[in-house]
Amino acid sequence: MSSTAESAPAGQSEALWSVEEHVEDILAAIRPLDPIELPLPDAQGCVLVEDVVVPVSLPPFDNSSMDGYAVRTADLSGATPEFPAVLTVVGDVAAGSGPLPEVGPGQAARIMTGAPLPPGAEAVVPVEWTDGGAGGGAVATMLPAGEGADGASGEVRVHRPAGPRAHVRGAGSDVQAGDLALEAGTVLGPPQIALLAAIGRGTVRVRPRPRVVVLSTGSELVQPGEELAEGQIYDSNSFALAAAARDAGAIAYRVGAVADDPDTLRSTIEDQLVRADLLVTTGGVSVGAYDVVKAALSSVGDEDEPGSGIDFRKLAMQPGKPQGFGSIGPAHTPLLALPGNPVSSYVSFELFARPAIRAMMGATEVHRPVVRARLAAGKPVSSPAGRRQFLRGRYDAATGEAAPVGGAGSHLVAALAHADCLIVVPEETTSVEPGTELDVVLLG
Amino acid sequence: MSSTAESAPAGQSEALWSVEEHVEDILAAIRPLDPIELPLPDAQGCVLVEDVVVPVSLPPFDNSSMDGYAVRTADLSGATPEFPAVLTVVGDVAAGSGPLPEVGPGQAARIMTGAPLPPGAEAVVPVEWTDGGAGGGAVATMLPAGEGADGASGEVRVHRPAGPRAHVRGAGSDVQAGDLALEAGTVLGPPQIALLAAIGRGTVRVRPRPRVVVLSTGSELVQPGEELAEGQIYDSNSFALAAAARDAGAIAYRVGAVADDPDTLRSTIEDQLVRADLLVTTGGVSVGAYDVVKAALSSVGDEDEPGSGIDFRKLAMQPGKPQGFGSIGPAHTPLLALPGNPVSSYVSFELFARPAIRAMMGATEVHRPVVRARLAAGKPVSSPAGRRQFLRGRYDAATGEAAPVGGAGSHLVAALAHADCLIVVPEETTSVEPGTELDVVLLG
Numbered sequence: 001m002s003s004t005a006e007s008a009p010a011g012q013s014e015a016l017w018s019v020e021e022h023v024e025d026i027l028a029a030i031r032p033l034d035p036i037e038l039p040l041p042d043a044q045g046c047v048l049v050e051d052v053v054v055p056v057s058l059p060p061f062d063n064s065s066m067d068g069y070a071v072r073t074a075d076l077s078g079a080t081p082e083f084p085a086v087l088t089v090v091g092d093v094a095a096g097s098g099p100l101p102e103v104g105p106g107q108a109a110r111i112m113t114g115a116p117l118p119p120g121a122e123a124v125v126p127v128e129w130t131d132g133g134a135g136g137g138a139v140a141t142m143l144p145a146g147e148g149a150d151g152a153s154g155e156v157r158v159h160r161p162a163g164p165r166a167h168v169r170g171a172g173s174d175v176q177a178g179d180l181a182l183e184a185g186t187v188l189g190p191p192q193i194a195l196l197a198a199i200g201r202g203t204v205r206v207r208p209r210p211r212v213v214v215l216s217t218g219s220e221l222v223q224p225g226e227e228l229a230e231g232q233i234y235d236s237n238s239f240a241l242a243a244a245a246r247d248a249g250a251i252a253y254r255v256g257a258v259a260d261d262p263d264t265l266r267s268t269i270e271d272q273l274v275r276a277d278l279l280v281t282t283g284g285v286s287v288g289a290y291d292v293v294k295a296a297l298s299s300v301g302d303e304d305e306p307g308s309g310i311d312f313r314k315l316a317m318q319p320g321k322p323q324g325f326g327s328i329g330p331a332h333t334p335l336l337a338l339p340g341n342p343v344s345s346y347v348s349f350e351l352f353a354r355p356a357i358r359a360m361m362g363a364t365e366v367h368r369p370v371v372r373a374r375l376a377a378g379k380p381v382s383s384p385a386g387r388r389q390f391l392r393g394r395y396d397a398a399t400g401e402a403a404p405v406g407g408a409g410s411h412l413v414a415a416l417a418h419a420d421c422l423i424v425v426p427e428e429t430t431s432v433e434p435g436t437e438l439d440v441v442l443l444g
Numbered sequence: 445m446s447s448t449a450e451s452a453p454a455g456q457s458e459a460l461w462s463v464e465e466h467v468e469d470i471l472a473a474i475r476p477l478d479p480i481e482l483p484l485p486d487a488q489g490c491v492l493v494e495d496v497v498v499p500v501s502l503p504p505f506d507n508s509s510m511d512g513y514a515v516r517t518a519d520l521s522g523a524t525p526e527f528p529a530v531l532t533v534v535g536d537v538a539a540g541s542g543p544l545p546e547v548g549p550g551q552a553a554r555i556m557t558g559a560p561l562p563p564g565a566e567a568v569v570p571v572e573w574t575d576g577g578a579g580g581g582a583v584a585t586m587l588p589a590g591e592g593a594d595g596a597s598g599e600v601r602v603h604r605p606a607g608p609r610a611h612v613r614g615a616g617s618d619v620q621a622g623d624l625a626l627e628a629g630t631v632l633g634p635p636q637i638a639l640l641a642a643i644g645r646g647t648v649r650v651r652p653r654p655r656v657v658v659l660s661t662g663s664e665l666v667q668p669g670e671e672l673a674e675g676q677i678y679d680s681n682s683f684a685l686a687a688a689a690r691d692a693g694a695i696a697y698r699v700g701a702v703a704d705d706p707d708t709l710r711s712t713i714e715d716q717l718v719r720a721d722l723l724v725t726t727g728g729v730s731v732g733a734y735d736v737v738k739a740a741l742s743s744v745g746d747e748d749e750p751g752s753g754i755d756f757r758k759l760a761m762q763p764g765k766p767q768g769f770g771s772i773g774p775a776h777t778p779l780l781a782l783p784g785n786p787v788s789s790y791v792s793f794e795l796f797a798r799p800a801i802r803a804m805m806g807a808t809e810v811h812r813p814v815v816r817a818r819l820a821a822g823k824p825v826s827s828p829a830g831r832r833q834f835l836r837g838r839y840d841a842a843t844g845e846a847a848p849v850g851g852a853g854s855h856l857v858a859a860l861a862h863a864d865c866l867i868v869v870p871e872e873t874t875s876v877e878p879g880t881e882l883d884v885v886l887l888g
Contacts, residue, residue, distance in 0.1 A: 040668060040683055041683065041686060041687070041698065044687045044690060044691075056672065058677075058857070058858070059677065060672060060676075060677060061674075061675065067730055067731045067732035067733075067735075092733065094663070094704065094732075094733070094734040095662055095663065095664035095675070095677075095704075095734070096662060096663030096664025096665070096675060096676060096703075096704065097663065097675070100675075110733065112732040112733065112734050112735075113730055113732060113784075113785075114662075114664065114677070114784070114785075115664075115675070116674075116675045127731060128731075140731065141731035142731055142732055142733040143733060144733055144739055174856050174857060174858050175858040179858075181858065181861070182861060189687070189691065190684050190685070190687035190688035190691055190790070191684065191790060191857075191860045191861045191863065191887075192861045193680075193683050193684055193687045194680045194681075194683065194684030194687075194786055194790060194857055194860060194861065195680070195857050195858055195860070195861035196668070196683075197668045197678055197679065197680035197683040197684065198677075198678050198680035198786060198857045199668075199678065200666075200668045200669065200670075200672065200678045201668055201669070202667065202668040202669025202670075203669065218539055218540060218558075219538070219539065219540030219541065220539035220540025220558065220559075221540070222644075223646065224484060224640070224641045224643075224644045224645055224646040225644065225645070225646025225647065226644075226646075228500065228504060228644065230505075230560075231505065231539070231540060231541070231544075231559070231560045232504075232540060233502075233503065233504060233539075233558070233642075234641055234642055234643065234644045235641065236637075236638045236639070236641035236642035237638075239484055239485060239637050239638065239640075239641040240634050240635065240637050240638030240641065241634070242485060243485070243488045243633070243634035243637045243638075244634035246488060247488075247633065247634055254485065259540075260538065260539075260540065286511055286557055287511045287571060287572075287584065287585035287586055288511035288538075288556040288557060288586055289511075289536065289538070289554065289556065289586040289587060289588055290538040290539070290556050291511075291556075295588055340557070340558065341557075341558070342638055342642060346634070346635060346638060412618050413502070413618060413635075413638050413639050413642045414502070414618050414619040414623075414625065414639055416635045416638060416639070417625070417626060417635045417636045417638065417639035419635065443635075
């Protein structure tokens with residue numbers, strides 16, 4: 001609340017907040033959701049809130065890295081294909097099988113990849129270095145277990161010597177008990193879930209996905225698939241922003257097209273509070289006589305409760321000038337009131353709602369990546385003085401250029417659908433020459 | 445099936461397939477899933493299979509881009525703050541409101557953003573250019589509708605002239621009926637969903653998300669959260685690969701840890717066929733005597749049915765040498781049999797299963813992005829001759845370098861969890877000097 005706009009008397013031109021001021025105010029008010037213990041599959045994409053320490057070393061025991069024979073190295077001294085070491089096979093060691101055979105001098109145990117090294121054995125020779133117990137030349141595979149002369153007994157001829165620990169993965173060679181496996185703040189993708197499962201974690205402490213209720217307002221709105229009457233348009237915001245909320249990592253609930261009546265809107269919002277960590281409305285935030293969100297929410301705050309209520313302001317940006325933000329209801333659920341034009345609401349969501357969702361998830365980086373790129377355009381691009389313009393564009397990483405798509409009109413949803421970035425024209429700039437380097441927000 | 449390995453007699457060293465040969469064989473056999481009509485919210489992330497044509501122009505009618513007054517331009521000629529044009533307000537036009545007032549000479553209608561331009565009016569003046577009907581100076585906002593002297597009647601003073609069509613968004617200025625809105629092959633993200641909703645599409649024809657059943661095998665496997673007995677380890681593959689399948693866009697079903705028994709495995713897989721567009725197994729594909737997947741699936745094909753059955757082969761890669769691929773069951777459901785080591789299975793999934801899933805979704809680009817990066821390492825990195833090595837690494841876009849994480853051992857799941865790329869060492873290379881430029885697969 002650092003602007004002087006609040007004190008501007010009605011009827012006079014108001015000062016505008018900057019984009020940064022608005023983002024800062026939102027992020028200062030948003031708190032990460034309380035952590036919960038989730039089953040591993042449900043924690044995908046969530047942020048870890050605990051330092052996870054390895055409870056048991058991996059692998060938990062010395063084991064074979066090959067299919068072959070567990071041997072004593074002294075028995076193989078000088079072995080060659082012509083003069084192989086002949087060992088007595090004392091049994092089979094498969095991963096997860098029962099008691100281990102003891103390997104004595106002159107003996108070997110057939111062993112599978114991942115199976116524990118049996119007592120007495122010092123190394124493993126791959127099956128390809130042996131006759132596989134078949135009495136012939138070197139083999140490429142083992143005979144299946146349990147099929148007649150299957151190689152788990154009798155003799156095996158080994159054609160090469162092996163050093164101590166050859167083809168043995170030592171206990172703890174991956175991670176040691178007590179090591180830090182993953183630190184708090186890690187986002188859990190598939191490889192992190194692999195590690196957590198491997199060290200035996202069935203559940204993990206994370207911040208949950210925020211539940212975001214998206215609500216569009218406007219008596220002119222009709223649901224897609226229905227017939228348009230005179231003066232009506234289709235509701236696109238509730239679909240687009242619910243999708244964008246999901247894309248940001250949230251669980252999104254869509255409430256389409258509440259009519260322009262403050263009482264209906266207020267009661268609809270109150271009904272939704274039970275399932276909302278964040279409310280996002282679109283429309284009704286401007287200076288019009290029917291701006292229902294403003295009318296309904298300007299007075300929702302408890303006056304005795306600091307920080308409650310919704311604050312409406314104008315930002316020095318295009319599109320997306322009128323914006324509202326605050327909290328509502330007994331739990332002070334945060335609410336973002338975005339403008340109603342589809343492109344304005346989408347750009348506003350990217351700049352304000354997405355960082356709020358990411359912050360609730362506990363992400364350290366809440367903003368979209370920003371790169372510098374040269375403007376690709378046939379002629380200078382104009383921009384309003386004193387407003388930061390977010391042009392929809394296409395970014396080409398190979399050339400380092402970004403080209404505007406469609407015009408600057410905030411209603412060009414067709415152009416938005418073909419854009420993959422927002423080209424940022426600073427407040428003080430009114431005309432940008434082609435080739436000028438600008439910030440570009442990558443929409444991923 | 446272009447390798448000569450198939451004809452290599454058992455007991456001799458087999459030829460190896462290349463990574464490309466295996467990928468090509470898989471993609472040649474995978475077909476995109478049949479398209480279905482999905483409600484818009486369910487189509488997020490899916491690939492469109494129809495060219496979507498705009499059924500009705502957007503906006504569907506001339507409408508106001510500002511809150512203000514709809515006027516006839518001749519009435520404002522020469523208007524200034526000192527000598528304003530005084531117009532009779534004949535009514536209110538809000539978005540979605542009923543019949544429109546006719547604006548005659550000397551008249552104005554109060555109009556809200558998005559509302560249809562009423563008959564007779566030629567332009568809109570923003571409320572900030574007027575006294576808002578209050579009889580005073582310029583105002584910043586409108587009075588709310590329906591509250592006493594609310595500005596929807598009486599007189600309004602306009603302080604500036606306006607040209608024809610000023611602050612009017614023309615019908616069809618966003619998209620015209622008959623235009624191509626989105627072409628087949630487009631991936632539906634939030635902005636594309638915005639456009640589809642805006643043009644009234646409640647459902648859309650897309651390829652559905654593939655249902656992928658992930659199944660780990662191994663008698664030694666215990667579910668995370670349970671106690672490990674002697675010789676046991678935790679099942680991580682079913683968790684990691686189900687997460688990776690989800691990450692690729694699939695609906696994933698996890699079947700954890702089937703014991704090493706061919707009959708059990710075969711019946712488990714048969715049970716899962718009903719909900720699988722793709723099956724992914726891990727473990728049991730090598731040369732060992734207990735390699736159950738190989739034992740169970742080598743003979744599943746219908747001999748009269750060309751292309752059915754699972755083919756097991758060795759690839760010239762590390763990790764991930766043993767691989768199986770084919771189809772199973774009456775619907776010839778594709779099945780990928782990946783190795784059982786956690787890192788091998790994850791790398792194999794990235795290289796083979798992810799492209800298969802993306803191809804089933806109808807994506808045009810099925811592979812992870814590959815960039816060139818310089819090897820960041822304190823000493824040369826060694827690599828086995830004749831094998832393409834995929835080192836787990838961290839990529840730094842700012843420096844264009846990639847540094848290996850952990851060692852080359854295929855069991856280092858801890859290192860995998862800290863990697864964000866795979867550094868590719870070509871088959872013929874046995875040692876890589878620091879600074880050498882290599883392909884790097886970005887894991888996103």
